[in-house]
Amino acid sequence: MPEPLLSLQHVSKTFRGRATPFGSSEAKHAVQDVSLDIAPGETVALVGESGSGKSTLSRVALRLTDATAGRVLFDGTDVTQLRGRGLRALRRELSVVFQDPYTSLNPRQTVARILTGPLRNHGLPRDQKVLDELITSVGLEPEHLNRYPHQFSGGQRQRIGIARALATQPRMIIADEPVSALDVSIRAQILNLLGDLRDERGLALLVVSHDLAVVRGIADRVAVMQDGRLVESGPVEQIYADPKDPYTRSLLDAVPVPDPHRRSRPLPPTE
Amino acid sequence: MTSYIARRLVVSLLVLLAISFCVFMLFYSGPSDPARVMCGKPCQPERLTQVKHFMGTDKNAFVQWLDFLKGLFVGRTYGTGAEAAHCSAPCFGFSFDQRQSVTNLIWSRLPVTASLALGGAAVSLLVGMTLGPLAAIFRGRWPDALVRGGSLFLVATPAYLLGLLGILLFGFQLNVVPVSGYVALTDSPVDWAWHLVLPWCVIGLINAAGYARFARNQMLDELGSDHLLAQRATGAPKRTVRRAARRGVWVPITTLFGLDLAMLLSGSIFTERVFSMHGIGDLLIGGVSSHDLGIVVGTALFGAALIIVGNLVVDIVQGSIDPRVRRG
Amino acid sequence: MVELGKNGEHGGSRHAVHTSPLLDQQPVLSLRDLQVTFRGTSGPVPAVNGVTLEAHAGQVVAIVGESGSGKSATALASMGLLPDSATVTGSVLVEGTDLNAIPEKQRVPLRGSSIAMIFQDALAALNPYRTVGRQIIDAYRLHHDVDKRTARERAVEVLDRVGIRDATRRVDDYPHEFSGGMRQRAMIAMAVVNDPTILIADEPTTALDVTVQRQVLDLLTGLTDDLGMALVLITHDLGVVAEVADQIAVMYAGRIVESGSVLDIFDHPAHPYTQALLGATPNLETSGRLAAIPGVPASGTNLPSGCPFHPRCAFAAEVGEACRTKRPVLELRPGTPAHRAACHFTTDRELPDA
Structure with missing residues (x-):
C-alpha cells in the first residue's frame, strides 16, 4: 500500500454540553477513536x-473543527495543530464540496468572483484563461462566468461548487453529501463528473454519504460509521457482496431495490 | 432551573460591576468637576479642597469606585458633623445639588416613569399584536398596505414630534385631554389615567410600529409553516389555524417586549420632557445639565440593571412558552 | 370500465x-x-x-x-x-x-x-409548542364529538398502532423529544387517527x-x-x-x-x-x-x-x-x-x- 495522502489516526471529537435555563445538555461523543487512511488517487466513501x-469526521479532516484527540496527517505532515501559513497550504491541497449548492455559493457574487476567491487567497494567477478552463472542466460555458448563482439549476450550482474546489488544483477533495440535495436525474451527472475529474487529475476523493447506493459506482473503498465509531471498512466489492459487520448488512438490506420482482410486498394482480 | 437562575444572577452581578466601573471612569474622567460646580462662584481653593473632601472626590478614581460599591451594599455618609449627609444602602450615589441620595430620587420618580412605561408598553403590545397578524392575514391587500405604511411613518417619526403634535391637536385644538403634568395614582386614579392618555399613545404608537412589522413577518412565517399546513390537513378550520399561528408569534415577541419594557422603565427622556412629567428621564437630563454626576451615574446604572434583569426574565419566560428551550 | x-x-x-x-x-x-x-x-x-x-x-x-x-x-x-x-x-x-x-x-x-396527508419533514409538520398527544387529540376531536379522555385513549391507541413504544407515556412528549423516525410515526398517527x-x-x-x-x-x-x-x-x-x-x-x-x-x-x-x-x-x-x-x-x-x-x-x-x-x-x-x-x-x- 502506498504512503497515505490523508491519514486520520485515532481521531475523537467530543462536543461539550450547553447550559440552558432548564439544565445542561450532555456532552456528545461525535467521533470515537477512528483511524482511516486515503491513498493518493484513491476514492473512499464514508x-x-x-x-x-x-x-464531523470530515470536518476534522478539513480542519474546520479540531479533534479532541488523535492526529490528522496530510502527505506525512501532522496538520492537527497547523495555524496561519501552514493551514493555508493545507487548504490549497485539500478542498471541499458542500452538500447544499443553494447555500454554499454567495448569492451576491458572480461565478467568476466565486472562482477567483480561492485563487486570490493563495496568490495564484487568475486571468480569464484560468477561469475559462475551470468552468469548462465542470461542463459549463465561459459565458456562465458573469452570471449569479440564482440563475442556475441545482445541478449547475453543484458544478460551480466543484469548479471552486478545483481552483487551487488540490490533490484531494472531500465531498460532503455532494448529490443528496439534487434531483435523481442530475445525481448521475454530478457523480460521473466527480469520477471523471478524479481520473483526469489523479485526485483523491473522500465522499461522505448516507446512501450506500450513491457511492457504489464511484468508491474504491467504503468505510462504515455507526454512533461515532468505524464499524467496517474494506474494498467496495467486498463490502457490498460480503459485509462482515451486522450493521453494514442491515444498512445494505434497508436500501430499496429498484426491481419490483424482488420486493416483499405482493405485486398487484395481473390479468 | 434554580441553579441556572443562580448562575445567571451571579453573571449579571459581575456584568453590573463591570458596567459600573466603565460608567464611573467615563463620567469621572470627563471635563466637568462636580466639586467645582458645587463650590459655586467665586470658589476659593481652600473651599474647593473642603468640598472635594466632603464629596469624596479627592481620592483617586479607583478608590472612589470602591467607595461607591461599598455604598451600594452598606450605605455611606458624606462629610461629618452638622453638614453630614447620609445615603443609606443601596446607595446609588448622592446628589449634592439636591442634597438627596440618588436612590431616593429614583424612587420618588419611579411611579411617574413606571406609569408611563407600563401603559405605553401595553398600548404598543396591544396595537402591534392586533395589527401585525391582521396585516399578515390580509397580505398584499389594503389592510396590509395601511399597516405597513403607517408603521413606516411612525418608526420614522421622533417621539417629541408626535408628542407635540398630539398636544397641539388633542390638547389645544380639541381640548379633550390635559397636556402636561402628572397626578399620582393614589391621589386620583381617574386624573392619573387622564393625564397619561396622550403620553401612553405617543410611546405606545411609536413602539407599536416595530411590533406590528415584526409580528406581521413572524405571522407570515407561521402561516407558511408546515405544521399549520399539517393542522389544516387534519381538518382544522382557518380560524383555529390562525389562533395557533398567533401563538407562534408570541414567542419571539416576548423577547422584544421584555427588553423594550426594561428600556422604558429606565426613563423616557423625550416623552417626559414634552409632557412635563418628572420621571427618571427628566431626572437624568436635569442631572446632566446641572453637572450632577451622582445622578448621571446612578440613573445609568439603574437602567443597566433593569436591562439585565429584563433579559433574565425574558429567558425564563421564553422557556416556559417554548418547550424546546426547556430540555437542552 | x-x-x-x-x-x-x-x-x-x-x-x-x-x-x-x-x-x-x-x-x-x-x-x-x-x-x-x-x-x-x-x-x-x-x-x-x-x-x-x-x-x-x-x-x-x-x-x-x-x-x-x-x-x-x-x-x-x-x-x-x-x-x-x-x-x-x-x-x-x-x-x-x-x-x-x-x-x-x-x-x-x-x-x-x-382525505389526509403527511409531509416530508415531520419536525416541521408537528407544532413545536404542543405535545404529540394533544395534536392527535385535537385532530380526532375535529371529527368526533367525544370528551378529552376518550380522545386521549384513541391517541394512545393510534400511537401504539404506528409503532410508538410505551405510547401511554410518550403521548405527553413534545415533538422535539422524539427521534426522527418516531416523529414520522407521530405525524402518520395524526393523519390516520380519523381513519x-x-x-x-x-x-x-x-x-x-x-x-x-x-x-x-x-x-x-x-x-x-x-x-x-x-x-x-x-x-x-x-x-x-x-x-x-x-x-x-x-x-x-x-x-x-x-x-x-x-x-x-x-x-x-x-x-x-x-x-x-x-x-x-x-x-x-x-x-x-x-x-x-x-x-x-x-x-x-x-x-x-x-x-x-x-x-x-x-x-x-x-x-x-x-x-x-x-x-x-x-x-x-x-x-x-x-x-x-x-x-x-x-x-x-x-x-x-x-
Whole structure:
C-alpha cells in the first residue's frame, strides 16, 4: 500500500454540553477513536446514518473543527495543530464540496468572483484563461462566468461548487453529501463528473454519504460509521457482496431495490 | 432551573460591576468637576479642597469606585458633623445639588416613569399584536398596505414630534385631554389615567410600529409553516389555524417586549420632557445639565440593571412558552 | 370500465380515467384533468397541466417526479390546500365529492376524515409548542364529538398502532423529544387517527435514514392494507416505488408522461424519461458510470415546446420535428389494459433496451 495522502489516526471529537435555563445538555461523543487512511488517487466513501459522526469526521479532516484527540496527517505532515501559513497550504491541497449548492455559493457574487476567491487567497494567477478552463472542466460555458448563482439549476450550482474546489488544483477533495440535495436525474451527472475529474487529475476523493447506493459506482473503498465509531471498512466489492459487520448488512438490506420482482410486498394482480 | 437562575444572577452581578466601573471612569474622567460646580462662584481653593473632601472626590478614581460599591451594599455618609449627609444602602450615589441620595430620587420618580412605561408598553403590545397578524392575514391587500405604511411613518417619526403634535391637536385644538403634568395614582386614579392618555399613545404608537412589522413577518412565517399546513390537513378550520399561528408569534415577541419594557422603565427622556412629567428621564437630563454626576451615574446604572434583569426574565419566560428551550 | 372524463383540450386528458381491470368498484380518489397555475411575478406559472389519475381502496399509487414536475402541487391540490396564489381547475373527486367544486367551508370536514396527508419533514409538520398527544387529540376531536379522555385513549391507541413504544407515556412528549423516525410515526398517527379513506404522503421518507425509511414504508403499506386506505405516495425515489407501489404515474413538467402498473413501468418502460430515470438511479449492484440524463429538468417557468422532455431525450433526433413542435398525448399501449405513455417515438414501437 502506498504512503497515505490523508491519514486520520485515532481521531475523537467530543462536543461539550450547553447550559440552558432548564439544565445542561450532555456532552456528545461525535467521533470515537477512528483511524482511516486515503491513498493518493484513491476514492473512499464514508457512509453512515445521521448522527454517525461521518460529517464531523470530515470536518476534522478539513480542519474546520479540531479533534479532541488523535492526529490528522496530510502527505506525512501532522496538520492537527497547523495555524496561519501552514493551514493555508493545507487548504490549497485539500478542498471541499458542500452538500447544499443553494447555500454554499454567495448569492451576491458572480461565478467568476466565486472562482477567483480561492485563487486570490493563495496568490495564484487568475486571468480569464484560468477561469475559462475551470468552468469548462465542470461542463459549463465561459459565458456562465458573469452570471449569479440564482440563475442556475441545482445541478449547475453543484458544478460551480466543484469548479471552486478545483481552483487551487488540490490533490484531494472531500465531498460532503455532494448529490443528496439534487434531483435523481442530475445525481448521475454530478457523480460521473466527480469520477471523471478524479481520473483526469489523479485526485483523491473522500465522499461522505448516507446512501450506500450513491457511492457504489464511484468508491474504491467504503468505510462504515455507526454512533461515532468505524464499524467496517474494506474494498467496495467486498463490502457490498460480503459485509462482515451486522450493521453494514442491515444498512445494505434497508436500501430499496429498484426491481419490483424482488420486493416483499405482493405485486398487484395481473390479468 | 434554580441553579441556572443562580448562575445567571451571579453573571449579571459581575456584568453590573463591570458596567459600573466603565460608567464611573467615563463620567469621572470627563471635563466637568462636580466639586467645582458645587463650590459655586467665586470658589476659593481652600473651599474647593473642603468640598472635594466632603464629596469624596479627592481620592483617586479607583478608590472612589470602591467607595461607591461599598455604598451600594452598606450605605455611606458624606462629610461629618452638622453638614453630614447620609445615603443609606443601596446607595446609588448622592446628589449634592439636591442634597438627596440618588436612590431616593429614583424612587420618588419611579411611579411617574413606571406609569408611563407600563401603559405605553401595553398600548404598543396591544396595537402591534392586533395589527401585525391582521396585516399578515390580509397580505398584499389594503389592510396590509395601511399597516405597513403607517408603521413606516411612525418608526420614522421622533417621539417629541408626535408628542407635540398630539398636544397641539388633542390638547389645544380639541381640548379633550390635559397636556402636561402628572397626578399620582393614589391621589386620583381617574386624573392619573387622564393625564397619561396622550403620553401612553405617543410611546405606545411609536413602539407599536416595530411590533406590528415584526409580528406581521413572524405571522407570515407561521402561516407558511408546515405544521399549520399539517393542522389544516387534519381538518382544522382557518380560524383555529390562525389562533395557533398567533401563538407562534408570541414567542419571539416576548423577547422584544421584555427588553423594550426594561428600556422604558429606565426613563423616557423625550416623552417626559414634552409632557412635563418628572420621571427618571427628566431626572437624568436635569442631572446632566446641572453637572450632577451622582445622578448621571446612578440613573445609568439603574437602567443597566433593569436591562439585565429584563433579559433574565425574558429567558425564563421564553422557556416556559417554548418547550424546546426547556430540555437542552 | 368507467366512463371517460371530460375531454379537454389538454393532451393528458384524452384517456381521462385509468381503470384497473380487477378493481371494478369506484375509485376513492379520482383526479380529472387537474390544472394548477400559480400567480407569478412575471405572469402565470403552470405547475400541473391536465393530470388525470385515480386510486382505489387498498391500493398504493405512486406519483414519481423531480423538482418542477408538479407532483407536490398535485398533492396539495388534492387536499384543497394550495395557497390563494394558485388557480385550480379540473376536478378532485374524493369518494365522489368534487373538492374543487365546493366552498372551503364544506371542504374542511372532509380533510382528515376522508382525505389526509403527511409531509416530508415531520419536525416541521408537528407544532413545536404542543405535545404529540394533544395534536392527535385535537385532530380526532375535529371529527368526533367525544370528551378529552376518550380522545386521549384513541391517541394512545393510534400511537401504539404506528409503532410508538410505551405510547401511554410518550403521548405527553413534545415533538422535539422524539427521534426522527418516531416523529414520522407521530405525524402518520395524526393523519390516520380519523381513519381516512385516502392518505397522501408527500416524500414521506426522503429525509430519513435508510433503516428508518424501511420501517416507515412497512408501516404505511401495513396501514394501507389494514385500514383499506388508498395511499398516494409522492416520491422521486424509484427504489421506494418498486418496493411498495401498485400503480405508478410518472410526471414531468406538470404532466403525466407515463402511467401503469408497477410491472408495466419497471419491466416495459415506454417513455424515454422513465427509462432514463431507471438507468440514472444509483443502485447497489452497478459499479462504474451511471447513465446520466443530460440537461436540467423542465418546469413551468422553463417549458420547452412540443414534448417537454425533448431537449434531454435520446430519441428526439430520430423522431425529428414532431418532438419539438407537437406535444405527445398520453395513449394506451396496445395490448395492455392500462399502460399509457405520452411519446412520439414509442407510439408504434418499443423502446430499445437501455
